[in-house]
Amino acid sequence: MTSSPEHADAMTPAPGPAQRAQLADRIKRHGPLECRTLGWGGPAVSAIGLGCMGMTGFYGEPDEAESIRTLRRALELGCNFWDTSDAYGPHANERLLARVLGSHRGQVFVATKFGISIDPRTMRRSVDGSPATARRSCDASLRRLGVDHIDLYYPHRVDPATPIEETIGAMAELVREGKVRYIGLSEPGVDTIRRAHNVHPITAVQTEYSLWTRDIEADILPLLRELGIGLVAYAPLGHGFLTGAYRNPQHLADGDIRRSQPRFAEQNLAHNLQLVDRIEQLAAEKGITPAQLAIAWVLHQGHDIAPIAGTKRVQYLEQNLAAADVSLSPEELTRINDTVTEPAGDRYDPAGMRTVRL
Numbered sequence: 440m441t442s443s444p445e446h447a448d449a450m451t452p453a454p455g456p457a458q459r460a461q462l463a464d465r466i467k468r469h470g471p472l473e474c475r476t477l478g479w480g481g482p483a484v485s486a487i488g489l490g491c492m493g494m495t496g497f498y499g500e501p502d503e504a505e506s507i508r509t510l511r512r513a514l515e516l517g518c519n520f521w522d523t524s525d526a527y528g529p530h531a532n533e534r535l536l537a538r539v540l541g542s543h544r545g546q547v548f549v550a551t552k553f554g555i556s557i558d559p560r561t562m563r564r565s566v567d568g569s570p571a572t573a574r575r576s577c578d579a580s581l582r583r584l585g586v587d588h589i590d591l592y593y594p595h596r597v598d599p600a601t602p603i604e605e606t607i608g609a610m611a612e613l614v615r616e617g618k619v620r621y622i623g624l625s626e627p628g629v630d631t632i633r634r635a636h637n638v639h640p641i642t643a644v645q646t647e648y649s650l651w652t653r654d655i656e657a658d659i660l661p662l663l664r665e666l667g668i669g670l671v672a673y674a675p676l677g678h679g680f681l682t683g684a685y686r687n688p689q690h691l692a693d694g695d696i697r698r699s700q701p702r703f704a705e706q707n708l709a710h711n712l713q714l715v716d717r718i719e720q721l722a723a724e725k726g727i728t729p730a731q732l733a734i735a736w737v738l739h740q741g742h743d744i745a746p747i748a749g750t751k752r753v754q755y756l757e758q759n760l761a762a763a764d765v766s767l768s769p770e771e772l773t774r775i776n777d778t779v780t781e782p783a784g785d786r787y788d789p790a791g792m793r794t795v796r797l
């Protein structure tokens with residue numbers, strides 16, 4: 440399959456002289472964005488990936504033009520690990536990426552996911568990891584993205600009604616057919632990881648991991664290290680909260696998904712804002728932004744971890760990628776760990792929590 444005309448690179452002319460000079464300057468000052476390997480002998484991706492979810496909803500009004508600029512800027516800055524899903528939009532997010540991928544396809548490592556569908560009327564989600572859905576969704580994502588293979592493909596959630604061996608078995612066929620390069624899991628539990636890895640090597644597990652979501656350190660992270668599986672850390676900014684930019688959830692747009700997240704809820708807000716105050720203080724002492732501190736902390740938890748920070752804005756992207764240049768000493772890490780204590784509230788509402796660690 441080749442890129443269809445609908446995915447032609449009309450929106451993405453080559454960078455002009457000023458942009459090239461800017462890029463050359465960043466590379467001269469900092470070197471190209473560091474790469475990390477996902478899993479033992481797995482693919483190399485930029486140490487900080489770009490989470491594209493918010494470009495088509497979930498976090499306030501989408502801004503298509505700015506999102507396209509952000510994707511193009513990511514290309515220029517060597518941020519080549521892009522994370523999407525057929526559930527984002529739904530479908531619109533993959534189509535958006537296709538508009539920039541075009542002739543740049545070879546520069547980007549595209550990760551997408553399947554298996555969550557959202558009823559547009561009720562917003563109720565359902566999970567389907569059946570082999571038929573894996574095959575059908577893969578073909579549809581290839582068409583929408585305008586690519587002939589997906590670099591990293593995840594079932595977006597583990598389907599309790601389908602044995603994981605069947606889901607991964609079907610995905611392994613997609614690998615054999617050349618439609619998928621690497622297989623990942625999103626939000627799995629330890630037993631699922633072992634069973635899946637027995638069917639086909641799992642390259643990466645994607646789960647929430649940040650200064651305020653560290654539960655995986657008890658069992659998931661040691662298991663990934665035992666099996667040689669990489670960790671893709673999503674929401675390294677705590678869905679934005681850790682940046683200090685979301686102090687008043689009343690200011691979130693209607694329909695912003697964070698309105699339903701317990702850590703943004705009234706009863707937990709005062710406690711969680713204290714954590715943000717501490718992060719802001721630590722960041723100020725170091726002369727960096729809270730977002731950079733949060734991302735740098737994740738980067739310092741191991742070379743087998745690649746955070747994917749989400750944004751639809753060039754300004755945030757540039758700021759976030761500069762976190763790759765932040766060095767934290769063992770003393771600073773200890774201080775951060777001692778200072779940023781447990782948040783109040785689960786990361787998702789009860790329905791959302793029932794879909795993780797299965």
Ligand SMILES: NC(=O)c1ccc[n+]([C@@H]2O[C@H](COP(=O)([O-])OP(=O)(O)OC[C@H]3O[C@@H](n4cnc5c(N)ncnc54)[C@H](OP(=O)(O)O)[C@@H]3O)[C@@H](O)[C@H]2O)c1
Pocket residue numbers: 489490491492493498522523595625626645646673674675676677678679680682684730747748749750751752755756758759
């Ligand atoms: N596997 C899964 O189930 C799952 C679940 C959630 C997310 N993900 C993936 O992980 C990616 C990252 O997670 P996330 O987007 O949920 O959370 P995140 O990266 O922790 O935070 C994103 C939020 O932070 C804001 N932000 C980004 N940089 C900022 C900065 N420097 N200063 C102030 N605010 C900043 C963004 O604003 P703007 O939107 O205004 O740019 C957005 O609201 C997603 O895009 C998605 O690809 C996967």
